Amino acid sequence: MSKQTMGKDENGMFHPGKGKPSGVNKEEGLGIQATEPEKMDEYLELTEKYTVAEDELDPSLPVRHPNRNTSKGRDVYKGKENTGQSDKTKNEAFNEERAKVVAEELPGIMTKEQFKELANYTAECCITIYLGTHAAGVEVNEHCDPINFKNQLQEASRRLTESGKTEGFIKPLLEPGFDLVRNDEFWTALSPGFAVFIAPGYFKYIKMPVAPVEELLVMEPSFYVTPLIPIMACKEYFYLLVIGKKCAKLFKADAWGMQIVPVELPQSIDEVKRLSDLDATTFRSGSSGSRAPKASQEGQYHGAGGGNPDDKDNLLVYFEAVDDLLWDKVLNKENASLVLAGVEYEIPIYKSACDYHNVWPQALTGSREHQPTGTLYQDARELMKPYFKQRLTKALTQYMNNSAKETTSATAAKVIPAAYYAQVSHLFVAKGEHLWGTFDEMENKLRFHDSAAEGGEDLIDNAVVKTLSNGGEVFLLDKEQMPEGAQIAAILRF
Numbered sequence: 001m002s003k004q005t006m007g008k009d010e011n012g013m014f015h016p017g018k019g020k021p022s023g024v025n026k027e028e029g030l031g032i033q034a035t036e037p038e039k040m041d042e043y044l045e046l047t048e049k050y051t052v053a054e055d056e057l058d059p060s061l062p063v064r065h066p067n068r069n070t071s072k073g074r075d076v077y078k079g080k081e082n083t084g085q086s087d088k089t090k091n092e093a094f095n096e097e098r099a100k101v102v103a104e105e106l107p108g109i110m111t112k113e114q115f116k117e118l119a120n121y122t123a124e125c126c127i128t129i130y131l132g133t134h135a136a137g138v139e140v141n142e143h144c145d146p147i148n149f150k151n152q153l154q155e156a157s158r159r160l161t162e163s164g165k166t167e168g169f170i171k172p173l174l175e176p177g178f179d180l181v182r183n184d185e186f187w188t189a190l191s192p193g194f195a196v197f198i199a200p201g202y203f204k205y206i207k208m209p210v211a212p213v214e215e216l217l218v219m220e221p222s223f224y225v226t227p228l229i230p231i232m233a234c235k236e237y238f239y240l241l242v243i244g245k246k247c248a249k250l251f252k253a254d255a256w257g258m259q260i261v262p263v264e265l266p267q268s269i270d271e272v273k274r275l276s277d278l279d280a281t282t283f284r285s286g287s288s289g290s291r292a293p294k295a296s297q298e299g300q301y302h303g304a305g306g307g308n309p310d311d312k313d314n315l316l317v318y319f320e321a322v323d324d325l326l327w328d329k330v331l332n333k334e335n336a337s338l339v340l341a342g343v344e345y346e347i348p349i350y351k352s353a354c355d356y357h358n359v360w361p362q363a364l365t366g367s368r369e370h371q372p373t374g375t376l377y378q379d380a381r382e383l384m385k386p387y388f389k390q391r392l393t394k395a396l397t398q399y400m401n402n403s404a405k406e407t408t409s410a411t412a413a414k415v416i417p418a419a420y421y422a423q424v425s426h427l428f429v430a431k432g433e434h435l436w437g438t439f440d441e442m443e444n445k446l447r448f449h450d451s452a453a454e455g456g457e458d459l460i461d462n463a464v465v466k467t468l469s470n471g472g473e474v475f476l477l478d479k480e481q482m483p484e485g486a487q488i489a490a491i492l493r494f
Contacts, residue, residue, distance in 0.1 A: 110228060110231055121223055126199045126219070128218040129217050131196075133191065140188060192210055193208030193210055243319065245315065253381070260373070263330055269317060331356050338359050412459070416446060418492055419464075424467045424472045424491070425473070427474045427488070429475070430487050430488070434461075435488070
């Protein structure tokens with residue numbers, strides 16, 4: 001059989017001869033396609049093998065029926081070989097597996113940066129849940145907390161369905177939450193509060209050291225963060241020194257806990273004497289000069305022969321040594337308050353030996369040497385309540401002193417826009433209060449809604465986020481503490 005001849009185009013491609021169409025499903029011709037030059041010999045060999053005459057197939061060749069499904073058993077279907085997989089259930093399962101979201105825990109005490117990151121997160125749908133939870137008791141035994149959380153997830157699912165979201169959107173969104181519900185171990189190690197933040201591809205939670213003011217479920221384009229204000233890391237901290245005849249321990253504490261400071265301190269007067277190369281019969285007091293009483297000034301010695309020095313002078317020397325080390329190692333660059341804890345008569349002796357300028361006026365009296373750190377902190381925290389309220393007290397005083405001026409306001413219609421425009425230096429927010437509506441920052445248009453059902457966002461929460469983002473301070477108060485009894489109030493920068 002003579003080989004077929006084909007003409008070349010300007011690109012070097014071979015084409016069927018004239019009158020031999022290459023179209024599919026044509027009665028005429030064998031459907032020969034345009035051919036690359038390097039493939040021409042191969043195609044000619046195939047032609048000779050499977051044809052008996054020009055454009056006539058060998059009768060022995062098996063031919064598929066034109067309606068046969070050539071894609072059977074594969075993830076594509078006839079006529080659409082270049083499209084995606086045709087089995088939707090397989091496709092969805094594949095996507096879910098690749099996009100599996102695992103619940104992630106955030107710190108129980110948040111820094112300002114962590115708070116801002118969470119507060120500024122936006123998505124098509126952001127779900128926020130706040131619950132009160134239990135670390136022990138009958139509520140744990142009866143699984144009250146996981147049941148409560150499951151109910152909230154089901155309510156979220158219902159709302160999403162009503163808003164038109166599909167099961168393909170809802171299921172992967174809430175699945176990490178249902179995984180937590182089934183994790184029995186998780187619900188045996190909780191704190192007083194539980195906050196959950198859910199968005200597409202995002203699931204994080206916080207075990208709050210305090211219970212939220214209210215349990216709620218919020219669905220907005222951003223997370224609801226106002227209840228987190230009480231767990232933000234505060235600026236205030238203090239030192240606690242436990243002192244006794246045979247004890248000296250320094251702790252550093254803040255609004256949330258207390259840890260020992262790893263500084264080596266002498267634990268008795270005998271240790272001080274060994275360190276200073278003085279024997280048990282002759283020792284020197286008042287080496288720091290002005291701190292010591294006149295009878296113990298530089299160059300004055302107590303004791304002679306085998307006699308023992310006075311107990312109070314012993315304590316004074318010991319406390320001076322402790323104070324010197326604390327100053328050198330820790331306190332020389334500090335301004336935080338120092339709380340003393342010890343037997344009542346020892347406190348004034350230490351104060352007379354202490355050079356540190358910021359000793360708290362009240363002390364924790366009694367023997368504290370062996371008190372557990374947890375209860376010791378609770379006692380110290382109660383003593384220091386006024387200390388942690390200093391910023392709030394100062395801010396409320398400033399508000400009252402300027403209440404007749406334009407730099408304060410308890411009107412939401414003024415405060416909320418001011419927060420957006422970085423005018424608020426101090427924001428006061430009533431616990432559990434909400435104002436729903438919208439604010440157009442570009443056009444300075446504020447609209448209030450009667451309820452969350454009308455859409456919009458929580459404008460108080462937005463004001464909190466804007467104020468903190470712009471370097472202001474926010475105080476979450478009981479309603480009776482609020483300036484003018486308002487829902488929201490502010491001190492303005494201008």
